[in-house]
Amino acid sequence: MLHLRRQLPYRPTERMNVVSYPIRDIVMEAKREEAKGKKMIYLNIGDPPQYGFPAFKVISEQVKNALDENCKGYAPSAGDEELRKTVAKIEGCSPDDVFAVAGLTEGIDFFFHAFIGFGEKVLLPNPVYPLYLSKAKQFEGETVFYRHDANGQIDIAYLAKKIEGAKAMVIINPNNPLGSVYSERNLSEVVKLCAEHDVPIFYDGSYDQLILEGKQVDFRKLAKKKIPFIYGSSLSKDFSYPGARIGWVAFHGEKWSELKNAFFLLCNQRLSVNWEFQKAAAAAIVDPSYSAYVADMKKKLLERRDTFVKMAEKLPLSFPVPQGAFYAFIKIETKKWKKDIEFVRAALKQGVVFVPGSGFGRQEDGVYFRTTFLPEPEIIEAAFAKIKRIL
Ligand SMILES: Cc1ncc(COP(=O)(O)O)c(C=O)c1O
CATH class of the missing domain: 3.40.640.10 (Type I PLP-dependent aspartate aminotransferase-like (Major domain))
Known part of the structure; x- marks a missing residue:
């Protein structure tokens, strides 16, 4: 008995039951797909330098x-x-x-x-x-x-x-x-x-x-x-x-x-x-060159947002057009998906990483997911062409 108990893994405390961060938690699943040789487009995280936005x-x-x-x-x-x-x-x-x-x-x-x-x-x-x-x-x-x-x-x-x-x-x-x-x-x-x-x-x-x-x-x-x-x-x-x-x-x-x-x-x-x-x-934060830097960043973000909106509007999706930051919170307007995580997993199989809307506290009134529109327009286009197949 004692021997058996020793073989159990150490258990985290009950406190850990409420610790989550869906934006990165999904990456573990994405990495498993990647390990099978699939090329992934990561649209789960708002990490600007990853997508060609130079740090100040x-x-x-x-x-x-x-x-x-x-x-x-x-x-x-x-x-x-x-x-x-x-x-x-x-x-x-x-x-x-x-x-x-x-x-x-x-x-x-x-x-x-x-x-x-x-x-x-x-x-x-x-x-x-x-x-x-x-x-x-x-x-x-x-x-x-x-x-x-x-x-x-x-x-x-x-x-x-x-x-x-x-x-x-x-x-x-x-x-x-x-x-x-x-x-x-x-x-x-x-x-x-x-x-x-x-x-x-x-x-x-x-x-x-x-x-x-x-x-x-x-x-x-x-x-x-x-x-x-x-x-x-x-x-x-x-x-x-x-x-x-x-x-x-x-x-x-x-x-x-x-x-x-x-x-x-x-x-x-x-x-x-x-x-x-x-x-x-x-x-x-008080450097005089910041205003030119941020103006440039916003210009680029606006272009990427526009590409994203043009792509997404062709699909059965609805969302408020983002006016700031670099995300969109999207509702799926087809009946095909009942659960956000099922959709997100299907998107993973297509090679696109999103975050389920429930991770942001939204689930009762529909199926949602969050994406970033940070990547270059070609990447956004490629991602949405992939998910078109599963909507
Ligand atoms: C709304 C919001 N608050 C806070 C943070 C945390 O940012 P950081 O700890 O990198 O300053 C983030 C990161 O994505 C965020 O989106």
Whole structure:
């Protein structure tokens, strides 16, 4: 008996049952197909350098300089002072309100860890970037979804019905996976509602420079003095440098003193974030050449989006045309597929990797999948020609 028990594999804890990241989990299956000799087109992940979007080159240059500087020890837990000061200037807050994190991923983790407890309600968009779902579960919060109208704007009447008793609301703008960009009016209505119900906002601005159509609204200006909020961003998307693993969060407004302290403790516990890349970030985010860089990136993204939309519109698919970021969240308009994962697996067999819509919390009202439109037009065309066969 004892002998038999020893042969069992070590078991992870129950906590692991809620840990998932569908955007990468699907890659394991894709690799199995690849091992059989199939060539795969990866449309599952928003990793711009993989698809010919150069990282903002000031970052690499500054990392090289930083390697010669005296930053061989641990950086300060809450972040390099220069980076905190620079972010604070952009954010219009004090450097003490800024924390450097290992990609916004860590900022999201810290936010849930520090702020969302057992049974506490957190308002998430539906569909939502999967990390938020997993974190809400990990920290035993209660997810309450809000939804979007046909134009991809936040459905205010619906939100008004759901907001009561929420501890926090998450806004992702531009939105992943929908690609929607919220209008000034829409955001103002959300802020008003949150102020009435005393619900602070975690604003995920990972893609805030990548607005392809419509007006770029500065949420900080719009929400300042009206509602406490946390603004998060990173080098990953706006600067095409996800490998840097550098992000930051800035606390705005009153009432955050205890939460900032909690963030500080979490930062202490993990010691520090890579110092050279923080130094590089401090220089890069205010470098004057950034505006030309990002204009170029948006031009290229717009071309790729247009190719993607032209292709996808010929197929029995529906989706709001993405106005920002580089994803689309697509509904299959044929009756053939009952489950998203079955469709995604069939697409894998054709050599195309998507993410099932259920990974983003959407499943009741149809079969959805998410794609990125980052790749070169020829690749997007090849991918959609392949899935045409299985729709
Ligand atoms: C909406 C959103 N938030 C946060 C992240 C995390 O990004 P990072 O940790 O690379 O900054 C991503 C990554 O895809 C994202 O799409």
